[in-house]
Amino acid sequence: MIRSVPRSRWFDGLYLAYLVAFFVYLALPLTVTAVFAFNDAPFPSLPWKGFTLDWYLADGSGGRTGLFHDDTLLSALWVSTKIAFWVTVVSVALGCVNAVLFERLEFRGKEFLYLLMLLPLVIPGVILGVSILVFYSGMANDASRLWGVELDVFRPGMTLVVMGQVTFIATLATLVIAARLRKFDRQLEEAALNLGATPVVAWFTVTLPWLLPSILGAAAMAFLMSFENFNTTVMLTGSDTPLTVALFNRLREGSTPVLNAVALLLMVGSALLAVMAMGRSRDNA
């Protein structure tokens, strides 16, 4: 099974058929979702009744409410954006600090702490959510019952969602940034120090610009992962529902092409973000 090793023709044919089948399998669900966002029928199913933009633009007068007039979905989109923003800021900041900590410093127990850092990647998302709910929301309940103090930040809601998502997204951000820091030539920094820069100045003028592509990449990844997350989010969300949870609730009531419209918007949005992040990291590679 290698270029220089002869293979039989039927094996090659079979292999090719398998490849085609695989990529069809990969593309099919997304394609149909995208296509039915434009079907002029009340359900995302066949037959095809013609092209329409109603599922984006309809203002509710014709019995249809398009995405851009659907206040519930729009506010959910805004909630998700706010959450993703904070998750990105906190995770990337933590990622930078952790990367320097593990790549640059030597201290006792480093290996053990590194393993602790990886831990959130092998804990199911639901459990991360549950444990934070039990601890913080439980604390808020106790404080209210025992002392009459209301700790509303720790009740299910935006703060808890951000905390839950940061738990594992910070690990991923750390891995991305640490990988780039590992390739940094420390002589550059030493040269800056020799030329009279203080360590802080050297860090901001030499090391940070080197890390910037990975920081932007980690930020794009953190934003996307936060935006898409469901498992952790659903345990921690309060009255301000993020988009994934709002979509899930809609989907349980039954599906309409508005869901397809949102899905397509999400696909395009994340594809753009991914392409931007990938393009940048290639420029600076």
Added chain:
Amino acid sequence: MNASAGRLSLWLLLTPFLLWIVLLVLVPHLQMLRVSFQVRESWDTLAWGLEQYQNFFTESYYWRTFVRTGVMSLFTTFLTLLIAFPIAWYIARLARGRAKGLLFLACLVPFWASELVRTYGWMILLRESGLFSSWLQALGWADGPVEMLYNDVAVIIGLVYNGLLFMVVPLVTTLDGMDENLVEAGYDLGGNHLTVLREVVVPWAMPGIVSGCIVVFMLTLGSYLTPILMGGKDSAWFTGQIFTQFITRFNWEQGAALGVLLLVLSSLIVWLGLKLSGQSLRKVMG
């Protein structure tokens, strides 16, 4: 830099890390463990006890779902590996130039959409009024609408789909670094396809296989959306039960116990996988 400045910068960098790990990971999990051993006697008094765990073992619905979730996750992981391996092999070893990059990109694209969108796409395809059903009728292979959603096969199709990327990427990465001479040597020494695959390729790809399997297993075991939306009444998933205890029934003590059990199961299987394959968490994850 003198010693005290070094210590200062160590602590400045260590503090955010420790705050994160202690406040968001360690303490919450210990608290979850603690709550799982609590028994509610009345609305404001709690006692220690094993009641939540006893419920799990005496209520067959709990442990049956638990075993089912574990077995189905293992099966899904295995199936994902089988499906992804030839694809990864093609991308890493056979495709050239532009095709290689494009095929790899094609594997990434579905994962720019969220799990919810992917699951929704499958629902449109598989349900009674869905596309497959319409096509079958149009071709005359079925007389009426066919329901393909809400069963275990549908759940596995969705779960495998969700896991593919996390299997393909590590496989491509490890296979890419393999020396072709090794494979040729295998053939020169008289090996056939099967022995070369077993003795040369698989051992070489082991780190990728293990990291892919661990991530896919973890994601599958902990997934909630796909089994709930695509599974039928009999396809309960353990995360669904945890959700019910916490959100619907507000029984945190029972929910915490179920959470601990799921965590134990996932840690145990991940640990076993690492031990059996001789890999370390640091090597496959970091």
